[in-house]
Amino acid sequence: MxxxxxxxxxxxxxxxxxxxxxxxxxxxxxxxxxxxxxxxxxxxxxxxxxxxxxxxxxxxxxxxxxxxxxxxxxxxxxxxxxxxxxxxxxxxxxxxxxxxxxxxxxxxxxxxxxxxxxxxxxxxxxxxxxxxxxxxxxxxxxxxxxxxxxxxxxxxxxxxxxxxxxxxxxxxxxxxxxxxxxxxxxxxxxxxxxxxxxxxxxxxxxxxxxxxxxxxxxxxxxxxxxxxxxxxxxxxxxxxxxxxxxxxxxxxxxxxxxxxxxxxxxxxxxxxxxxxxxxxxxxxxxxxxxxxxxxxxxxxxxxxxxxxxxxxxxxxxxxxxxxxxxxxxxxxxxxxxxxxxxxxxxxxxxxxxxxxxxxxxxxxxxxxxxxxxxxxxxxxxxxxxxxxxxxxxxxxxxRVSSAGEEYEDTLAEAAAQEAARDAGLRVLDRVIELEGEPDELQASVFDQVREKSERRALTAWERLGGGTAAGGSETPSALYRRVRLMMLDAERATLVRLRDERRIDDEVLRRMMAELDFEEAILER
Incomplete structure (x- = not known):
């Protein structure tokens, strides 16, 4: 050439x-x-x-x-x-x-x-x-x-x-x-x-x-x-x-x-x-x-x-x-x-x-x-x-369309979000149990982590128009990052299992994985 x-x-x-x-x-x-x-x-x-x-x-x-x-x-x-x-x-x-x-x-x-x-x-x-x-x-x-x-x-x-x-x-x-x-x-x-x-x-x-x-x-x-x-x-x-x-x-x-x-x-x-x-x-x-x-x-x-x-x-x-x-x-x-x-x-x-x-x-x-x-x-x-x-x-x-598929995807995503949230919260409970009674500062961090997980789990339900929101030496940000990363791993594993069990579609998995990936990217920064 x-x-x-x-x-x-x-x-x-x-x-x-x-x-x-x-x-x-x-x-x-x-x-x-x-x-x-x-x-x-x-x-x-x-x-x-x-x-x-x-x-x-x-x-x-x-x-x-x-x-x-x-x-x-x-x-x-x-x-x-x-x-x-x-x-x-x-x-x-x-x-x-x-x-x-x-x-x-x-x-x-x-x-x-x-x-x-x-x-x-x-x-x-x-x-x-x-x-x-x-x-x-x-x-x-x-x-x-x-x-x-x-x-x-x-x-x-x-x-x-x-x-x-x-x-x-x-x-x-x-x-x-x-x-x-x-x-x-x-x-x-x-x-x-x-x-x-x-x-x-x-x-x-x-x-x-x-x-x-x-x-x-x-x-x-x-x-x-x-x-x-x-x-x-x-x-x-x-x-x-x-x-x-x-x-x-x-x-x-x-x-x-x-x-x-x-x-x-x-x-x-x-x-x-x-x-x-x-x-x-x-x-x-x-x-x-x-x-x-x-x-x-x-x-x-x-x-x-x-x-x-x-x-x-x-x-x-x-x-x-x-x-x-x-x-x-x-x-x-x-x-x-x-x-x-x-x-x-x-x-x-x-x-x-x-x-x-x-x-x-x-x-x-x-x-x-x-x-x-x-x-x-x-x-x-x-x-x-x-x-x-x-x-x-x-x-x-x-009039060929995917009417109904979007609603079904959002419904499946909402259920999967709940399952992923539950898996992450179980990890949080184990962390609290292993580390003993938290002081006031640690308790505040744990509450923030729990609230963030609960908030994200509600987003799909909100799109459907239903559901209601749920009412040491480490710095707060480091503690939050460490615990949230452990929860993210558990949530990802749950989402993949739900995909393999055919309870959610690959497109739903990709969308939800992207949300977790972006959150992890923010935590890494």
């Missing part, structure tokens, strides 16, 4: 951050606004190529890891079947349908190239959908399914893509070898991910330094991805498993690590997503120039693009409805989501930068590379703009 290219990237980053800042200020979906801005300014700027290696080895690992550590392993476990049907079944189904239709439209295109196109546009990127869904209050289960799908579907798509490109370049398709490679990539990614998760967990436990721990965590996604890719296993699965494991066990780290980690990954995620979606829009001009150079009829190619976009959308609906209701009927499940939730899930099929990176990674020697690039790009852009811009209106029209 020369200085001129670096300057262009810096200008793109600065402009993208300005657009993202405007989107946040106005409450608009930033990914969609960034794509639109990229499309509009693409003819005015020098070409800023989307390097597939930059996306797959620099952008993708931290984005996957960030999403994984913020996800709930327990909630994902509850929707394992739905996530598997989408991240594996739907990707394969979309690859076959899009590949078959592409071959019908372009019979001169090799079958392997048609299936490569199918694999390229098969995996949705849920970033835009989840951002809109969270803002509009989609049900938690639906958001979990979307997040789980986006975490694992890239692994399936990239493996199928490698098989198709190998067949295209090599000149033959061996179905058995393709299945074997798919199984090896998945199994290898799982094995490496689990091994590295245990290893990194032990390493972080030995650090006891929030700055060092967070610096290590910045390197973890790249290490997990490269370790798997070096042996031709799935780097995506490896990164996701490490992220889920460490995110689930984040409570074992120090309070400073958790507080710093939240800020580090929010900034990293925001920056990378901003650049990625801006780069998607900026690819318009080079892709149009490539199609023009191929001397194909632009109107005919545009018609092909529309057909493939429609087929991609229809294929998702054709899979989602049977995959939702047939297993429930076969296994006699009592959970049957309302149809409007399934419609929202079907419409949340926006594609992203992984699809474009895979398209740009098509070898130069492939004869119809420019056409495949154009069809991939138009599908990505159409899903982002058509589905993405209409997604909020669809959610409001169908």
């Amino acid at each position: 020369n200085a001129e290219t670096a300057l262009h990237l810096l200008l793109v980053a600065g402009g993208a951050l300005a657009v993202a800042a405007l989107a946040r200020r106005k409450g608009w979906p930033a990914p969609l606004l960034l794509v639109l801005a990229g499309l509009l300014v693409s003819p005015l700027l020098p070409v800023v190529p989307l390097d597939p290696e930059l996306v797959l080895f620099v952008f993708l690992p931290p984005l996957l890891y960030s999403a994984a550590i913020e996800s709930s392993y327990l909630r994902l476990r509850d929707v394992t079947r739905a996530v598997a049907l989408l991240s594996i079944g739907l990707v394969l189904f979309t690859t076959l349908i899009v590949g078959w239709v592409t071959h019908l439209l372009l019979p001169e295109l090799p079958l392997a190239a048609a299936f490569a196109l199918g694999a390229i546009i098969a995996p949705p990127d849920a970033v835009a959908a989840v951002a809109v869904g969270r803002r509009l209050g989609l049900p938690r289960r639906l958001l979990t399914i979307l997040i789980g799908e986006s975490l694992f579907n890239d692994a399936t798509a990239l493996t199928v893509y490698r098989v198709a490109i190998g067949a295209l370049v090599g000149g033959g398709v061996d179905l058995f070898d393709g299945i074997l490679e798919f199984v090896y990539a998945a199994a290898g990614g799982i094995a490496i991910g689990l091994a590295l998760a245990w290893l990194f967990g032990r390493l972080l436990a030995m650090c006891h330094d929030s700055l060092v721990e967070n610096t290590i965590m910045l390197l973890i996604p790249f290490a997990a991805y490269l370790a798997a890719e070096l042996v031709h296993a799935s780097g995506v699965i490896s990164v996701v498993l490490v992220g889920l494991y460490l995110g689930h066990r984040m409570y074992l780290q120090g309070f400073g690590t958790r507080l710093l980690s939240a800020g580090v990954w929010r900034v990293t995620n925001f920056f990378l997503e901003t650049i990625v979606f801006a780069l998607i829009g900026l690819q318009l001009l080079p892709i149009l120039e490539g199609v023009a150079a191929s001397e194909r009829d632009i109107l005919q190619v545009t018609l092909y693009a529309v057909v493939i976009f429609v087929v991609t959308v229809v294929a998702r609906f054709a899979w989602v409805f049977p995959a939702t209701y047939l297993p429930s009927a076969v296994f006699k499940s009592s959970f049957r989501p309302p149809p409007q939730n399934v419609v929202v899930l079907g419409w949340a099929g926006m594609r992203g930068v992984v699809s474009l990176a895979a398209a740009f990674a098509i070898p130069e020697e492939v004869a119809d590379r420019d056409l495949l690039l154009f069809l991939s790009f138009t599908t990505v852009i159409a899903t982002l703009l058509v589905q993405g811009l209409s997604f909020p209106a669809l959610i409001r029209r169908l």
Whole structure:
């Protein structure tokens, strides 16, 4: 990379951050606004190529890891079947349908190239959908399914893509070898991910330094991805498993690590997503120039693009409805989501930068590379703009919301606060018992500690509109700090136990842990 290219990237980053800042200020979906801005300014700027290696080895690992550590392993476990049907079944189904239709439209295109196109546009990127869904209050289960799908579907798509490109370049398709490679990539990614998760967990436990721990965590996604890719296993699965494991066990780290980690990954995620979606829009001009150079009829190619976009959308609906209701009927499940939730899930099929990176990674020697690039790009852009811009209106029209979940969370938080308070007060009582009858100054400190614990336990009840407030040699501040830190440890242990017993959700745990962490940070000062 020369200085001129670096300057262009810096200008793109600065402009993208300005657009993202405007989107946040106005409450608009930033990914969609960034794509639109990229499309509009693409003819005015020098070409800023989307390097597939930059996306797959620099952008993708931290984005996957960030999403994984913020996800709930327990909630994902509850929707394992739905996530598997989408991240594996739907990707394969979309690859076959899009590949078959592409071959019908372009019979001169090799079958392997048609299936490569199918694999390229098969995996949705849920970033835009989840951002809109969270803002509009989609049900938690639906958001979990979307997040789980986006975490694992890239692994399936990239493996199928490698098989198709190998067949295209090599000149033959061996179905058995393709299945074997798919199984090896998945199994290898799982094995490496689990091994590295245990290893990194032990390493972080030995650090006891929030700055060092967070610096290590910045390197973890790249290490997990490269370790798997070096042996031709799935780097995506490896990164996701490490992220889920460490995110689930984040409570074992120090309070400073958790507080710093939240800020580090929010900034990293925001920056990378901003650049990625801006780069998607900026690819318009080079892709149009490539199609023009191929001397194909632009109107005919545009018609092909529309057909493939429609087929991609229809294929998702054709899979989602049977995959939702047939297993429930076969296994006699009592959970049957309302149809409007399934419609929202079907419409949340926006594609992203992984699809474009895979398209740009098509070898130069492939004869119809420019056409495949154009069809991939138009599908990505159409899903982002058509589905993405209409997604909020669809959610409001169908009245899909998480009404009731917020009340249930607050109720669970109130009960958990009481349990945590009781655990902390038992520690306080033991301290008083061991240290004997307190003098007047010590008694005042103990009363302050007790009052603070009681006060915090009432905050959730107050939000619900119910409950009423409960009526030596150490300095008072040192005594308060020592005793309160002992109580905080007991409260944290209780909250984690309640999470593991499924009495509170991970989001409730994180919120309550953050309160305790901030209090401990103040005490440490």
